[in-house]
Amino acid sequence: MRLLPRHFMVEARFPKIGGMMPTKTKKTIRREWTKSDVKTLKSMARKTPVTKIAKALKRTPAATAAKAHLLGVSLDTRA
Structure with a gap:
């Protein structure tokens, strides 16, 4: 009788959840600024929340905030 390595026995008792089908991931599309x-970002800064600026630019709030930080533009809307 041939003994199998330990990881084969564990796999037989506990099969992977989800089967063998690969999951689809969303392709990230990067766009240049x-x-x-940049003009829109600067004009809306200090007046408009980041989420609304991001929607106007069709970008994520994180990308919008990161670009504002690189430009030295404050996105703080408090008076």
């Missing part, structure tokens, strides 16, 4: 994007 245009001059008009």
Whole structure:
């Protein structure tokens, strides 16, 4: 009788959840920041919340906040 390595026995008792089908992931599409994007960001900063600026630019709030930080633009909307 041939003994199998230990990881084969564990796999036989506890099969992987989800089967063998690979899961689909969303492809990330990166876009350059245009001059008009930067102009819009700067004009809306200090007046508009980050989420609304992000929707106007069709970007994520994290990407919008990161770009504002790189430009030295404050997104704080408090008076």
